[in-house]
Amino acid sequence: MIIDDHAHWFSAKPLSEKEFIMASAESWLEDEINADVFTMNKLRPFYLTLSKEMKKLLGENFIEERNRMIRDDPVNYIRFLFNDAKICCIVIDEGFGKKEMDIPVKYKLLFRIESVINDQLFSLPFDKALEYFEETLREKIRNGYAGFKSIIAYRTGLKVVCDEELAKRDFSSEERDWFGKKAKGFRDFLLCKTLEIGKELKVPVQIHTGAGDRDIKFDLSRPSYLTDLVRKYEGKVVLVHAGYPYHREAAWMSYIFPSVYLDVSQVIPFAPLAAFNILREVYEVAPLNKVMYGSDAFNIPEIAWLGAKLAKRAFSMLSDTLLQLGLFEEKDVKEMEERFFYTNAYYLYGFDK
Numbered sequence: 001m002i003i004d005d006h007a008h009w010f011s012a013k014p015l016s017e018k019e020f021i022m023a024s025a026e027s028w029l030e031d032e033i034n035a036d037v038f039t040m041n042k043l044r045p046f047y048l049t050l051s052k053e054m055k056k057l058l059g060e061n062f063i064e065e066r067n068r069m070i071r072d073d074p075v076n077y078i079r080f081l082f083n084d085a086k087i088c089c090i091v092i093d094e095g096f097g098k099k100e101m102d103i104p105v106k107y108k109l110l111f112r113i114e115s116v117i118n119d120q121l122f123s124l125p126f127d128k129a130l131e132y133f134e135e136t137l138r139e140k141i142r143n144g145y146a147g148f149k150s151i152i153a154y155r156t157g158l159k160v161v162c163d164e165e166l167a168k169r170d171f172s173s174e175e176r177d178w179f180g181k182k183a184k185g186f187r188d189f190l191l192c193k194t195l196e197i198g199k200e201l202k203v204p205v206q207i208h209t210g211a212g213d214r215d216i217k218f219d220l221s222r223p224s225y226l227t228d229l230v231r232k233y234e235g236k237v238v239l240v241h242a243g244y245p246y247h248r249e250a251a252w253m254s255y256i257f258p259s260v261y262l263d264v265s266q267v268i269p270f271a272p273l274a275a276f277n278i279l280r281e282v283y284e285v286a287p288l289n290k291v292m293y294g295s296d297a298f299n300i301p302e303i304a305w306l307g308a309k310l311a312k313r314a315f316s317m318l319s320d321t322l323l324q325l326g327l328f329e330e331k332d333v334k335e336m337e338e339r340f341f342y343t344n345a346y347y348l349y350g351f352d353k
Contacts, residue, residue: 001088003345006265006294009097012074014067085308108146147203156184157220162192199235210243254290265294269307275314
């Protein structure tokens with residue numbers, strides 16, 4: 001069975017082929033920019049792979065068959081996909097998208113801290129804003145959330161400095177970006193507070209690293225920028241997307257620092273050819289208890305389905321390679337597989353509770 005450790009809300013709705021293609025777009029949508037984004041998205045390696053796999057599953061007219069099944073029972077359609085891919089559980093960052101229907105597997109929620117870092121928070125005095133932020137995080141865990149997620153790489157980047165005086169100064173700054181007040185020192189300080197609370201409450205903190213969608217501060221998203229932050233941290237930090245294309249940095253950090261974990265979401269399935277390569281390169285040094293499977297699914301369930309299928313194939317290739325090279329015993333390969341697809345996420349996100 002497979003636990004998908006990083007996804008967002010998705011739903012199953014009847015779609016035209018064009019709508020289906022654009023539902024997984026991470027770039028601009030057609031009404032947002034004067035450019036041919038449709039052709040770009042139709043010819044992505046991701047979509048060409050998805051189309052091929054959907055034809056194998058549902059036939060040549062897969063869009064028509066998909067829509068028929070969804071009209072009959074959308075939840076059962078998701079169940080059909082997840083049974084085929086052997087997905088049993090999902091960890092959902094609810095900061096993107098909204099819940100529109102039931103998800104027919106067990107799931108855990110993560111609270112995205114940026115959802116509360118808004119103009120309302122900045123309208124409070126500094127001390128009250130900090131108090132409100134901390135209490136919100138604690139309340140989320142009391143209400144059953146499994147941990148926290150930060151997308152500070154989309155805001156001010158991963159060169160995080162934990163300095164309360166700098167936080168107070170930047171809190172009052174009026175400098176703005178597309179997301180609102182920039183306030184880098186304050187945002188940095190809130191991430192530091194999140195890590196403190198995560199450690200105290202024994203819950204993980206996911207941090208987006210590496211490539212992302214059109215809004216990413218890509219030049220400020222390398223995992224290694226977090227080195228000082230995690231060096232002596234005694235909680236659990238998950239470097240989401242393994243920092244791809246800087247995944248070897250994330251792997252080495254997981255090798256050196258007890259607090260650091262990583263997942264390979266987004267790369268699998270959005271870069272199909274990279275699936276085997278990222279596993280091979282991450283496992284050059286990453287301990288078996290530190291790496292997890294994830295998809296970064298959003299909007300449509302087929303992203304999660306394809307991710308699980310590609311990950312299983314890539315892992316099979318990795319297993320064969322390790323055994324052919326005589327590096328691992330068969331029992332070690334089996335443990336690696338169980339941990340990667342299930343056990344690590346099962347305990348990290350509290351599916352045992």
